[in-house]
Amino acid sequence: MGRYILLRHREIPDLHRLEVYVRHGGYEAWRKALTAMTPDQVIEEVKASGLRGRGGAGFPTGMKWSFVPKDVFPKYVVVNADESEPGTFKDREIMEGNPHQLIEGALLTAYAIQAERVYIYVRGEYRSVARRLEAAIAEAYAAGFIGRNVLGTSYSVEMFVHLGAGAYICGEETALLESLEGKIGHPRVRPPFPATYGLYGKPTVVNNVETLANVPPIILHGAAWYRTMGTEKSPGPKIFCLSGRVRRPGNYEAELGKITFRDLIFGEEYGQGLLEEGRTVKAILPAGASAPMLPASALDTPLDYESVQAAGSMLGSASIIVLDDTVDIVWAAYKMVRFFQHESCGKCTPCREGTYWLRRVYERIVAGRGRPKDPELLESIARQMAGKTLCPLGDFATSPVLSSLKHFRKEYEAYLRRAVETPAEVPA
Amino acid sequence: MLREKYKQEIEAILARYPVKRSAVLPLLYLVQREYGYCTEEGIREVAEITGVSPTEVREVVGFYTLFYDHPIGRHRIQICDDLPCALRGADDLVAHATRRLGIRPGETTPDGRFTLETVMCIGACHRAPAMQVDLEFVENVTPEVFDRVVEELSRDGA
Incomplete structure (x- = not known):
């Protein structure tokens, strides 16, 4: 074989x-x-x-x-x-x-x-x-x-x-x-x-x-x-989709639980490291836009359902998007929120309205017009969505928001400090 | 009339499903092929063929991004600017496309040749930035690749 x-x-x-x-x-x-x-x-x-x-x-x-x-x-x-x-x-x-x-x-x-x-x-x-x-x-x-x-x-x-x-x-x-x-x-x-x-x-x-x-x-x-492949609870092979700031993005097949994020991103037969020399991993998205992002400290987590969950996220479809230290986390979260706002089907009010308001708040933050309480506002909107919709899309949409605020709150604060110090031109 | 022109194709579509309504999406693709977009006439025909009200067919047209209720260019250029592509230069590509075509995303060139759109993930993140031209993948798109595609489609008859 x-x-x-x-x-x-x-x-x-x-x-x-x-x-x-x-x-x-x-x-x-x-x-x-x-x-x-x-x-x-x-x-x-x-x-x-x-x-x-x-x-x-x-x-x-x-x-x-x-x-x-x-x-x-x-x-x-x-x-x-x-x-x-x-x-x-x-x-x-x-x-x-x-x-x-x-x-x-x-x-x-x-x-x-x-x-x-x-x-x-x-x-x-x-x-x-x-x-x-x-x-x-x-x-x-x-x-x-x-x-x-x-x-x-x-x-x-x-x-x-x-x-x-x-x-x-x-x-x-x-x-x-x-x-x-x-x-x-x-x-x-x-x-x-x-x-x-x-x-x-x-x-x-x-x-x-x-x-x-x-x-x-x-x-x-x-x-x-x-069952000779993978782990006891996550048997078999899995295809890992690797994309983002890596040298060799692509699909990689490996046994569940036998490789880590680090192996996948840096391994010779996998991603072969980051796109540019001298960069470091800032964050990992284990399942596209839908599961919480993890900081670089999670690099040695084995890629199986239980391990990624224990690390605070989900393996999901195993679509690993790599963010290096050139990436603006607030911008990345905005991109993902924008995706969910576009894709919300509109049936459940918390998701339809919540994704819309999340997007509005992100738009003003990245435009340099954020307000000091915006992180709390984002968290408040997310809390009103999570667990309150028929399908998981409403929950997914809160993942990039809450996880980026949890691990990279300083980046939001830097945006908001700049907004106070040098207010952007506000269109009428 | 679709029913006369595409009789066999429509029968083949209907034969795939035990319930006629399932043919709404495939038939709307047929409408777009025939008229360029989902015209009121086409919507009414789909409604008659499937036994669904025209309002419900219009609702479907409005819900899905690949259906259009207004005329669009002869060629559709859809650039992915979702996160994985944006991490590898998609926003710069959109800016280049805007300059090259002289229109913004969502617009159609005055000669009716191109419609430019930005779209969400199209499943080509490993060859980013990527786009679809008339739903065919064009991947690892540099400004040069983009210009070449536009030039090829700008020739007479394209």
Whole structure:
């Protein structure tokens, strides 16, 4: 077995072509499940593997599948390919380079819950990526891996790509389902959860692209093999998206918990250090804009769900954005708040209004017109948002605010001191 | 009329879903391809095909950033100025684009050729700064790369 479990196209040229994928063991897991395993055995194997959702929440995948009722039909599998978190570009690489592993994983999921149809919801900006995926799906249909009576069995399944149209919120699974139903992407009240009331009100499993790419190797080689990688509570491989002020940004696959932020940023086979000589790390964003930023003292934290949480943040989608000492933290927090204000869907008042007011306060601070009490004002707005919305976006939006104030309050104070000493021209 | 011109394509779209309403987004993409943006006529046709009220279709057009309720340029240049790209020069790129095209983000050149927009993360942070031109990725964008793209699209027939 090669160096990669997920990014196998890095060492196998043309892996996006079905013939190449099959030559390297592709669709063997699918054949194995269909001919030698019951749906429940597939669920049990994934449960035993300890695979956790790679979209951000880290929820155990097999457990998610087991919540689906057995006696309600039809059922659906929806692949969340609405990759939109700032700093995240891993699902894109899987779909471009190794699309059949995603397709095979989605088929195994469909069989496990006995779904008749799979929709892959791809963000609208990934139109070119979706076309490659559609070409791969067409190949899989032609080869008899998808369609009626797959591989001569009694099982039939269909698969379609559905393009979103530009809305971060649709990465939230219930907003995604609303969008797939042709509506605006407003999150639903939960419970009920998609497992019982999902697409068109039917039992539905929604899984992230990377999560599903883990499934074929688990079924083919077994849960015990999978658990030899990663840690007890965070087993398996993970793709780390590295971006920001590093020399070699990109996707890096490594076992969970086996490397640290420092390894990822400075390691020879990873980021190879900071963009410019002589600079130091000021802060790390472990999960794009959505999880609290960490100061450089967290550099030696191992990259697994538990360790990053213990350090005061979340691994989430593992989209690591590096801020070096050239970066103005207040400006960076403003950029992230601006993102959430733009992407708030407007359904819940605390998020819609809160992100708007956070942005307004940040705009005046970075324009040199901040007021001495603005840090307290930001904290007060954030407190009125956190935990008061239907989906996590409202909480996410408070992360850059509260974490930057916690670790880098001095930078805010410097802005506000300058605003007092040299008041900026205030437009009428 | 879309239903006559794209009969087969519309049938193929509808066949993908058990509920017609799911075809709203794919059909709006078809409307934009045909008319350049989501025209009132196109919105009404989507409403008729899917059995949804025109108001609900308009709501969808308003919600998603890739749908437009007004005419835009023949080519859409969308520069990401979100944090990961901004850490690698996106704001300078936006300033360059503004000078080169003579318009600000959100505007269209007087000849109707280009619409310039700044957008949130497009998933190209490892090749920042990045942009999309008519939804195709252009990555590691320097001012020279930007100018070349604009020149290519400025030729007659482009």
